[in-house]
Amino acid sequence: MHLLSMNDLSIPGLKSLILETEDIKKRPGKYLDRLKGKVMLMLFEKPSTRTRISFETAILQLGGNAIDLNENVTQLGRGETIGDSARVLSRYADCIIARVRKHETIRELAQNATIPVINGLSDIEHPCQIISDLYTIYEIKEKLDGVRLTYIGDGNNVCNSLLLGCAMTGVNLTVASPKGYSPADVFVRKAEEISKETGSEIRIINDPGEAAKDADFLYTDVWVSMGRESEEADRLNAFSRYQLNKEIVEFADEDCKIMHCLPAHRGLEITNDVIDSEKSIVWDQAENRLHMQKTILLRSLK
Ligand code: CP
Numbered sequence: 419m420h421l422l423s424m425n426d427l428s429i430p431g432l433k434s435l436i437l438e439t440e441d442i443k444k445r446p447g448k449y450l451d452r453l454k455g456k457v458m459l460m461l462f463e464k465p466s467t468r469t470r471i472s473f474e475t476a477i478l479q480l481g482g483n484a485i486d487l488n489e490n491v492t493q494l495g496r497g498e499t500i501g502d503s504a505r506v507l508s509r510y511a512d513c514i515i516a517r518v519r520k521h522e523t524i525r526e527l528a529q530n531a532t533i534p535v536i537n538g539l540s541d542i543e544h545p546c547q548i549i550s551d552l553y554t555i556y557e558i559k560e561k562l563d564g565v566r567l568t569y570i571g572d573g574n575n576v577c578n579s580l581l582l583g584c585a586m587t588g589v590n591l592t593v594a595s596p597k598g599y600s601p602a603d604v605f606v607r608k609a610e611e612i613s614k615e616t617g618s619e620i621r622i623i624n625d626p627g628e629a630a631k632d633a634d635f636l637y638t639d640v641w642v643s644m645g646r647e648s649e650e651a652d653r654l655n656a657f658s659r660y661q662l663n664k665e666i667v668e669f670a671d672e673d674c675k676i677m678h679c680l681p682a683h684r685g686l687e688i689t690n691d692v693i694d695s696e697k698s699i700v701w702d703q704a705e706n707r708l709h710m711q712k713t714i715l716l717r718s719l720k
């Protein structure tokens with residue numbers, strides 16, 4: 419019922435979300451009343467443009483209502499526990515979409531809620547982003563199995579969900595991060611375990627040029643995620659060789675596409691000439707968040 423991690427989805431469940439989104443994107447008129455009378459709560463502890471607005475728009479386009487909750491407008495700001503809040507909110511609404519500083523918070527929310535809880539990003543996962551990105555790749559390649567995706571940068575929340583999502587769908591994923599910034603072992607091990615079933619190849623290396631070789635998709639994310647601001651100086655130093663620039667793109671397949679979950683820090687993890695190039699699919703990637711949020715909402719409320 420909850421979607422806190424890619425681990426909450428089965429492999430067929432993930433694949434069907436991707437297939438269902440085709441119809442939702444092409445025939446939005448069919449889905450206009452699907453959330454009529456339903457109320458979704460948006461509990462965001464961190465800023466968001468894509469996740470919040472794509473969810474709110476999806477809810478409105480499906481005929482439902484979204485209510486903004488944050489610490490300043492609820493008793494959460496005065497110390498009411500997340501567990502107690504979850505119990506009460508479950509008596510009013512139909513679903514909670516939450517962006518949290520700590521993954522434990524969304525776990526506690528889910529443990530105490532009797533309505534579905536959807537993770538709109540935590541410090542360790544970003545499942546809605548990656549489900550949508552897999553759909554974007556599928557839209558272009560008409561398959562996922564055997565597609566070569568390279569992620570260059572921080573082994574962060576986006577990277578963790580990417581590891582699980584690629585392993586589940588047979589995408590061959592190479593991650594190149596500086597030493598000390600590779601994704602956590604627990605996600606790498608889980609991805610390797612899943613890949614035994616799907617045949618996906620998972621590689622975690624340090625050399626960005628080597629990682630980019632023959633890639634169908636090159637993906638990056640910020641070097642300094644929300645909540646890591648105090649590490650900025652060290653990170654800018656450690657990641658300077660891990661920029662998605664023209665030189666790195668040269669290593670990839672001629673038809674390779676550029677992905678970024680956004681927001682981008684132009685001139686740091688990605689250069690203007692790459693994000694604005696013909697190879698870039700970042701705006702389509704952002705648009706697909708809207709279509710996929712609809713699929714996720716409809717599935718969660720079934
Ligand atoms: N990619 C993404 O989740 O963006 P926001 O932080 O704007 O929601």
Ligand code: NVA
Nearest residue numbers: 574576639643644680
């Ligand atoms: N890794 C980034 C993703 C933002 C959508 C962060 O957590 O800030």
